[in-house]
Amino acid sequence: MRRAPALSFLLVTVFLDMLxxxxIVPILPALLTAVTADARSAVLWSGLMGSTFGLLQFVVSPLLGRLSDRYGRRPVLLASLTCLGVDWLAHATASGPWPLLAFHALAGACAxxxxxxxxxxxxxxxxxxxxGAYGSIGAAxxxxxxxGPVIGGLLGAVDVRLPFLAAAALSLANVAYGWFVLPESRPGDRTTRLTLRAANPVGAIGAVLRRPVLGRLAYARxxxxxxxMVHQSTWAFFLTYQFAWGTTRVGVVLAAGALAGAVFQARAVGPVVRLLGEKRAAVTGSLVGAVSLLGTAFVTVPWLLYVLVAVGVLGSVAGAAAQSWISRIVRADEQGAVQGALTGIGALAETVVPVxxxxxxxxxLAYASPGLIFVAAAGCAALSAALLAGTPDARPVPLR
Structure with missing residues (x-):
């Protein structure tokens, strides 16, 4: 196994996917306004496109995971990237909101x-x-x-459709790169079932949730x-309300936090998890994240917000530790199926939670204190920590 080229390709893939x-984030409002000729309709179409993207990802991710168990990771990954590149090209040529909606739904299916x-x-x-590897993926x-948004804004200033062409070029270039450097990580297993019950999102997620240990980890996830998602959906609005910040300052703080998080995940997550163990690192990280969210609910001065952002960066160890824990208790021939179900769970949250x-x-904002939304988010993070703390380690048990 040529591990280094394979891992490099995976890091580039995740980076380019998010890029x-x-x-398209900065230019989507302008594009939708242009094709609908109405700002209010553009907002409605934007929300519909976001929900449709998440819904299709929820539906298709378990199937892609199951296909990767049956036919191998390499063909499924390269086929998904190819479809995504072609789909971004279709975005660039769409002339109305309905084609854009259809193409964005396809992007969700390829995501x-x-x-x-x-x-x-x-x-x-x-x-x-x-x-450590999952931390590097998180960093990418x-x-x-x-x-992505920075480059998209610059390209969109030249032409509103140029970012779609750039996204397509990056995706297809990554396919060409992967064709030459990406080996197959494990041979496909043709005995893997591809029944409707096993591959549909409800059945796939249900199979994961029914397993005692894996189910608890999935609920924690x-x-x-x-x-x-609560934090991501409301954080910028909260800062605008609480501190009267403009978009530039909000963007700078957001970018600084994301960059700090990327460095921490790439360099520190692996050693921290090896020191504490997966379970303790996941529980500790979740509690640290809960503290950061709870503090944000009551922050009144900017310097304290910066401290809380730094605390939140430390809490990001939880995701990689929990992901590593899950992968360890799952058999090699069902990693794709389980990861697909977990992606489906996340996509469902991304569809419902922002709205x-x-x-x-x-x-x-109208009737109480807007910071209370972060109290609710902190409660979810604390519940995740409690579920992780109460979950024992276990040997792999097959999906049924």
């Missing part, structure tokens, strides 16, 4: 690469090194998240995803 999605990447990491990395995710959190934040 491609981030490229299951994270599922296959996580399974691939489990294939090529020894258990005691997986947390964060860097793409920071760079869901709680962590909800806390993360719900936005509505709750609006109500709190």
């Amino acid at each position: 491609g999605l981030g490229l 299951g690469t994270y599922t296959v990447v996580n399974a691939y990491i489990a294939d090529i990395t020894e258990p005691d090194r997986r947390a 995710f964060g860097l793409g998240f920071v760079a 869901l709680c962590a995803d909800v806390a993360r 719900t959190a936005g509505a709750a934040f609006g109500w709190l």
